[in-house]
Amino acid sequence: MKRRKFISRVGAGSSFFLLGSAAVKTQQQGLPPFQYAQPTRFSEVLNQNGQFQVRLEIRTMDQLAPKEVRLEVREPGAQQSRVKAYPFANKPERVDEANRTYTFEVGKAFPFVFAVWIDRPEPGTNVNLVLNGKPMEFTLGNLVERRQLSYQEDGIQLSCNYLLDKEMGVLDPAKLGLAKGQKQFSFVILADPQGGNPDTPKAHPTRMKIHNAFIWDSVNRVNELTPQPAFSLVLGDIVDNQGEAAHFEAMHEYLKGIRSPLLYAIGNHETRYQASFTPGYRMEEFDAYFSAQKAMNGMEWLLYSFDLGDWHFIVWPDPLRSNFFETHPHYFDWLEEDLEKNKDKPTLFFQHVPTHPIGIDPLINYAESVAVKRLVLDILAKHGNVRYVFSGHVHIPIRASLKTATQYKGMRMINLPAAGYRPRAFGEEEVHGGPSQGILVVEVNGTTCNVYFKTVMEEVYSYPESLPEFSETKFPLWLNYKWQLEARPExxxxxxSQGLAFWNTRYIYGEDENPSNRMEVRKFQGYQxxxxxxxxxxxxxxxxxxxxxxxxxxxxxxxxxxxxxxxxxxxxxxxxxxxxxxxxxxxxxxxxxxxxxxxxxxxxxxxxxxxxxxxxxxxxxxxxxxxxxxxxxxxxxxxxxxxxxxxxxxxxxxxxxxxxxxxxxxxxxxxxxxxxxxxxxxxxxxxxxxxxxxxxxxxxxxxxxxxxxxWRMNKYEPFVHIAGEHRYIMSTQNPKQ
CATH class of the missing domain: 2.60.120 (Jelly Rolls)
Known part of the structure; x- marks a missing residue:
């Protein structure tokens, strides 16, 4: 009966999604254009604390092998500066605190990054650096004028640019009509709607129409909740494709039907796949997202937090783009400061890309780097107040979402099924045999939470409060690079003979029956x-x-x-x-x-x-x-x-x-x-x-x-989207496949 009811709703209420975008076009008013403001005056570069933020990037120019670098960051006169090192994929630095000197190794492929905060800055303030014994100097005013400065010395390249913070802030819930003092309320998370206008060039129309129909029904599930949620949050991948404005406009028409205030988090489909954020501080890749977010809730932020009831909420950006976090290291500093200010409050953290292992192949490389995952988790775990970490990105089935939910250093980590996108392959039938799409509902009562998922067919699946602990020792490769593993001569x-002792394994998702991957120690023909x-x-x-x-x-x-x-x-x-x-x-x-x-x-x-x-x-x-x-x-x-x-x-x-x-x-x-x-x-x-x-x-x-x-991918059509799936086409090389 529920399946027939669902199909009936899709057929009647969502026919314009399935038939195309003509109906959408008659309703769309267009979103107001947005352009991330680049500074024109020195004062516009200063952060919200009145500081000047400088980013330093060091890498070798031609040499692939690592080269030792010695960098001294001198105090700018009588002013104070603070320095933080971000090795990313490199070994950590050695620090001489007295002389503010950092010694490290860096190669060509992955940069070593520093962030510097300067108090009481002026256009004439000098930045004094010594790179492998050679002094380098520039003024803050010159850096603002040029946006990025580069130096080369002995095969080492040093790039300098300013960092801005216009895209981060603290939200006042009153601006959304929310009363901060309420103790009992609920909120809703919609992960990966990933819809849009199927008539847009380069769109994947079949899968987009399917997504749009499920999005419409997920919106209805939100509006049917009693009482209504305090707010709803779209946890990234609002749109399909590469963040085209037409898709944001179409999704605005769909999502504005949610009766509660709606917040956005950014995912990997809100920008071009080849987006770049250098030279300087380039943010124009996010303009369409900013436009859509401002039209929905008035904000112009990628990274923000707010308080509601007894709880603190943090929305973290995850565009999953090359060099994004390397070019925005101050986001981690903002996160540390925000958690420090709110360390006595239970906290909920929202990110598009999961930082806990999912156990299928695309989610090894199609995730953030080990360095980013480790850095985020270490910051989140510092005060012990982060209770839940919610993520999307995977398009995970409900069964797999329940099986992979885990706890790490006191944080419950849950990856959500999508609100619109169809599920990835985990090799098992869904728990109820129907669609996995739907919404996650979090019911708050004082300092406790009840978390459940409600499908478009109105089945409800609760997540237990106690989740299995993720073992970093058992699965060290999730939060360590291979070069970080212990090495012995033999x-x-x-x-x-000792089972899997001394061998390092990954977490691999296992089907309950007939697992597609097996790793076992066996006796075979007289051998262990x-x-x-x-x-x-x-x-x-x-x-x-x-x-x-x-x-x-x-x-x-x-x-x-x-x-x-x-x-x-x-x-x-x-x-x-x-x-x-x-x-x-x-x-x-x-x-x-x-x-x-x-x-x-x-x-x-x-x-x-x-x-x-x-x-x-x-x-x-x-x-x-x-x-x-x-x-x-x-x-x-x-x-x-x-x-x-x-x-x-x-x-x-x-x-x-x-x-x-x-x-x-x-x-x-x-x-x-x-x-x-x-x-x-x-x-x-x-x-x-x-x-x-x-x-x-x-x-x-x-x-x-x-x-x-x-098997080479370039011998096949790279991949196509058939009814929502990513699929390599086999027949171009081997008809038997």
Missing amino acids: IRNGDF TLYLFSSKRKYHIPGQDRLPQTINHLCQTIAIGEDPFLIRLDYCLDKETAGLPDSWAGGFVWLEGFQGSVKLLNLAYWIGKGNSQLSDRFTDSEEVPLLHYELPASDERWQEARLNWRQDYGDQGLDLSGLDRLVINLGTWHINDGNSPGFGVYFTNLKRIPDLGESQVAGGKIRNMPDEAL
Whole structure:
């Protein structure tokens, strides 16, 4: 009955969404244009405390390997300045507090960033820096005039620009008609509506019409609540595509139907995919978002907080764009200060991209970096007053949302199903067999909360107050780069006689039945082994992602030292599950070499088919290619491999002499499409042995991976959106798929 009722509502109340945008066009008045104001006077650069904020970015110009830098930030005369270092993907700095000197290593790919706050600034105030012994000086007035200054010295580039804070603030709830003193109230979160005008050029009209229909019904679910919520919040991805104004205009018409005051948080679809925020302090990428937000609630902010009842609320920006947080380091400082001021209040934190692990492949690289996640969580956990962290972005089914909800240092972390977008593939049927779309309702009573999700079909699913604790020790790769893992000279537990001890694993989402990824220690043919297995997710419905899965791998880090060595291992295919010869699936030994925090070596040895998209975008550099080699894939016997990794990577023209650690990854992957039964492989007896010559397997030298056995995204149509899903098109290379 509920399903028929839902379809009836969509058919009658939402017909103009499904038929196109003609009905929307007759209603739209257009949103007032907005332009983020760049300063024209010196006083307009000062922050809300009257300080001048300077950002310093340091990287090498040509050298990929890390280079040591010594930076001294001198006191500007009689004025006071405060300095904070933000290493991001680099090792932390060493600090001489007395001389305000910072020593650190930085490479070409990932910058080292500092933020400087100067009190009592004047246009003639000098900024005095000493970079590797060479003085550099400029005035604040000159920086305002130029927007960005750059210096080069001994292969190091130093860029300087001012930082603004017009886009952050503290909201007075009274401006939204909210009474601050109320003790009992509710509010609603709508994650990922991701709708818009399907007639816009470059739109994906089919999926957008589907999203719009569910958005309309989610709006109705908000308005049916009794009593009405105090406010509602759209938790990012308000619009589909890349933040075009036409989509914001269409969504304004849909969302203004919510009867409670409506707030916006920014997600990754509110700006262009290739948005950049340098040189200077560029914010025009957000103008369409600012326009939509101002029209809805009068605000012009990306980052804001407010109080209601006994609670403090923080809305955090997550545009998931390259170099965004690197160019806005003062956001973290604002967050620290805001939490310090409100440390005695229970606090709720809202962010588009989750900082807790979800356990599927896209959400490893399609998330914030380890450095950003770690920094945000450390700040949030400092005072112990953050009770909940709510996120979207994933388009997670309800079942998976309940299973992945976790607690970290006292913070309950919940990823929300979407209000409009169809769910990603988690390999399981939904708890009720119907749509996952809907709204999250938070009921506040004094200092306690009750949290539940209400679907468009009016099912209600409550989140328990007590959630399982996330174990950073068990899953260290979520909040650590691989180069941060402990390195020892020898491979430990290479025969898996101690289970998975000394091997580092990720959190992998596991289906309750027939999991698509398995990582087990098993007895096999008299050996203690690691068994890895990957297959297509079992439960596919329209709208779920068909993206290759490479998440099923674990790793160990060894210190390289001076003596050359090979990696020796035994492996054997599981012939019961290895699949057909032309199946796009396989196993791999993936080796990554680091000098400090910089990756300089990247190669994979494949068993079965290979995947060119094996990557870690938070440490990879385009100038350090991933090389591919083939290991024989016989399902009849054990194979021994001896990997001369340094020699195999030696002709790339990169200086590998400074490598200090090697990361050994063992894994399996699957194209997550087609009819392949899956791929399984056993590993054991991994050892570090002296360098005795070339890479070898039984019968001869290890060969380069044949191109026809390597899945490359550019051999397919990149991906298309079919009824809401992201799907790679297989037929362009292999009709059997």
